Amino acid sequence: MTRLHGFVSGVPDTVHLKEAGDIPSLIRHLNHADPSVRWHAADALGTCGGTAVPLLLEALHSRLVPVRLGALEALGAIRDLRAVSPVIDIINHDTLLEVQWAAVLALGEIGSPDAIPLLVPLLRDTNRYLRYGAAIALGRLGWQPQNEADTVYLLIARQDWESVRHLGAAATPYLSIIFRDNDPATREGIVTVLGQMGDLQAQALCQTALKDKSPYVRWKAVLASMNCGLASYDLPLMVAARERTGPDPAAAALLNFFFLGIGYNYIGKWWGFPVFMTYMSILVIAQLAMGPFLPYLIAYPITAILGIHTYYLAERMSDAGM
Amino acid sequence: MLLDLIPKRKPDVGALIKKRDIPGLIGALSCRDPIVQSAAVHALGDIGPAAVGPLILALKGKNRLLRLGAIGALAKIKDSGAVSALADMMKDPGSEVRWQAVIALGEMGSREAIAPLLLGLEDPDKYVRFGSALSLEKNGYQPSGETGWAWHYAAMQDWDRLRAMGVSALAPLFSLLRDTDSDVRVRAVRVLGEIGNREAGPALIRSLGDADRQVRWEAVLASQKCGVPPMYLPRGLYQRPRIQKNPLVAGFLNFLLPGLGYGYLGKWWGIMIFQIELQITLWLWKAEGENNSYLLLYPLYILLAVHAWYLAKNMPEEPA
DSSP, X not given: OGGGTTOXXXXXXXXXXXXXXXXXXXXXXXXXXXXXXXXXXXXXXXXXXXXXXXXXXXXXXXXXXHHHHHHHHHHHHHTOGGGHHHHHHHHHHOOOHHHHHHHHHHHHHHTOGGGHHHHHHHTTOSOHHHHHHHHHHHHHTTOOOOSHHHHHHHHXXXXXXXXXXXXXXXXXXXXXXXXXXXXXXXXXXXXXXXXXXXXXXXXXXXXXXXXXXXXXXXXXXXHHHHHTTOOGGGHHHHHHTSOOOSOOHHHHHHHHHHSTTHHHHHTTOTTHHHHHHHHHHHHHHHHXXXXXXXXXXXXXHHHHHHHHHHHHHHHHHHHTTO | OXXXXXXXXXXXXXXXXXXTOHHHHHHHTTOSOHHHHHHHHHHHHHHGGGGHHHHHHXXXXXXXXXXXXXXXXXXXXXXXXXXXXXXXXXXXXXXXXXXXXXXXXXXXXXGGGHHHHXXXXXXXXXXXXXXXXXXXXXXXXXXXXXXXXXHHHHHTTOHHHHHHHGGGGHHHHHHHTTOSOHHHHHHHHHHHHHHTOGGGHHHHHHHTTOSSHHHHHHHHHHHHHTTOOGGGHHHHHTTSOOOOOOHHHHHHHHHHSTTHHHHHTTOTTHHHHHHXXXXXXXXXXXXXXXXXXXXXXXXXXXXXXXXXXXXXXXXXXXXX
16 A cells, blocks of 8 residues: 555644545554544545445555554445455454454445354454444344354343343353453453353363452452352462463562572562662672672672572462452 | 751740740641641631631742641631632642642632632642542532532542543542642543543543553553544644653763763662773772873773663563
8 A cells, every 4th residue: 555655644634635535644643643533534434335345355455554444444435345345354264353343344334244144253262342333333234143152152242241141051161161261341240240140160261260360350250260160278279370461470479599589579579679789889899809709609698698589579479359 | 868867956836825826836737747847737726716827828938838737727716807818729749738728728618719719620630629628518619510520520530430420520630630640640541431432532642642651551442432433533642742762871870980870870889880881980090190091091982882872772661
């Protein structure tokens, strides 16, 4: 899309450009500095009909994200079936979430049933935006779930937790799959529903949730686990096995052993650097006086003790957010 | 606080009260010990109108604790002559100062205090808004009309009443979307969705670019209830702030100070590499001389720079 380079910002009249049928200029305006001009350009392109489609398909390969987003919006509004395959390519190959999401929604707007086989698996994607987008798009295409799995995935994608809860134990295996979502709020929602259902089959998922890196998910898991039949004395064991997000005690100790002070700095103590600088100054002066090795022999027993001290400090810190 | 490490003599408030030493008591207002500060506030309040002039002057002080204390003392004195000075304090950049100012205005019992307090209902800080609503009640103010009540309920965070008000609540809810507390923004977005009016669309699209991920997600759900075309949502989300390390900075740092580029990327071992490299450089200088050392080290620096650049480039983005 070399034509996009050298674009000069101004206050363009998108209505005039549309009337003149100047599609290349409208596409350039999709990357205008003023966001409202971008909206207007995308809206105008959406009313240009089939003549704009070839250039818009070309714009899908622009390296500029706003251009790709605007082109997808316009293609969704034009609803030309020629766009289905290139838009599917975007879902499969674009790396940016917003562009993928726009492509999913555009497929729903274009209205081709050919998109359904691609959209149904997206209901179980690990990203909630893509799941939600797929649910909206499938709704536009008049798709109805054909089996229990698709029904549950559709409800989860719509974040309709109440309906999921009504499905009872049948929903548990599908909730387990969606639990991979990287958003803690979704994981919290899943664990809460499991707790409300009180399904004994959900114990494995509760155990995973008890080890979650998010403290909110862990707390919801504690509440849910009781209802799912986990023994209360198992809960602390699971929580203790959680992924620690605080400073690594071993790293703190190692740093303080070799570079006294940096370990303290690593665990968030502002005075770590002054300690380090003082230590290094003393070490260099001692090396000048005693040679290169003897000062280390004296220093290491001391830094070993302080390394152990840092280890325990860091360990206590990583427990703070249980 | 670093400043707390510097020992400072606490003022003897008892002695200052005995001497009715107004400048001394005003000086004590900036004490970091809240007990001393509070004693000075009460003492100045007991002195009454004689302290009002010096206290109003103290409001112009640079010290935040001094301003807070002076407003507190004026609240205790309840001299309506201070209303205008207190109203000016509602432009203070410190939210605690503004909060204290609206509380003080509530103590004045003056009709003049109502206009600035009404402005306080639109403050981006929830404490200031809440204080304004309570102070308005204290001054006997009753909101007139639906919109007036909506601003009052917004300040009191009465979400159920806001929802029930429907369209009249839109303006205060839009204002709440600027709140510094993300939890307030989440609640405001939810209520906008429950009201389901199309006019909320542009504000919800702006909220898609919020710094908080939960606000963004709630805005997605709410916008669907307000008739926002789904195709507009990805562009709204694209406005979100992106916290990503700059690969060029990582590479540059690793070239000039090998190891610190890794540190910039959050790798705890970056500083270790930096130290080890420093030691190696010193030993090489001693053994090989400066020029030969750099001939040996530069290719290594370039390699480390490229590695840090590559690591930064492939770092996963913060989830939407």
